[in-house]
Amino acid sequence: MKRVTGIGGIFFKCKDPKALKEWYKTHLGIDVNEYGATFDWKQMSDADPKGSLTWSPSPETTSYFEPSAREFMINYTVADLEALVVELKKEGVEILDEIAVYDFGKFVHLLDLEGNKIELWEPK
Numbered sequence: 001m002k003r004v005t006g007i008g009g010i011f012f013k014c015k016d017p018k019a020l021k022e023w024y025k026t027h028l029g030i031d032v033n034e035y036g037a038t039f040d041w042k043q044m045s046d047a048d049p050k051g052s053l054t055w056s057p058s059p060e061t062t063s064y065f066e067p068s069a070r071e072f073m074i075n076y077t078v079a080d081l082e083a084l085v086v087e088l089k090k091e092g093v094e095i096l097d098e099i100a101v102y103d104f105g106k107f108v109h110l111l112d113l114e115g116n117k118i119e120l121w122e123p124k
Contacts, residue, residue: 009054
């Protein structure tokens with residue numbers, strides 16, 4: 001079974017998300033929105049599958065990364081989230097919540113060996 005297929009997003013804490021997004025827009029030309037920015041990409045080996053990576057600064061007071069004490073959370077894309085969650089549970093991986101379904105895909109959160117919160121995303 002294929003597990004992780006790519007990185008879907010990088011989420012991190014900062015003192016002032018609005019000011020930081022504006023700095024990146026002004027100085028590096030990143031097209032920011034309310035959540036951060038989205039970078040579209042294509043596989044080098046096959047230009048047909050397209051994906052995206054979300055870059056998202058969050059307030060340093062956010063509780064979204066809990067129970068992890070880290071300043072970041074990485075979102076990994078997967079091909080079959082439901083089957084992967086079944087396998088991860090068998091392997092003793094701590095799954096933090098139930099699979100959530102949205103218009104843009106399915107999500108679940110887990111902790112790695114060092115207590116880092118990870119978000120798994122099966123894009124629609």
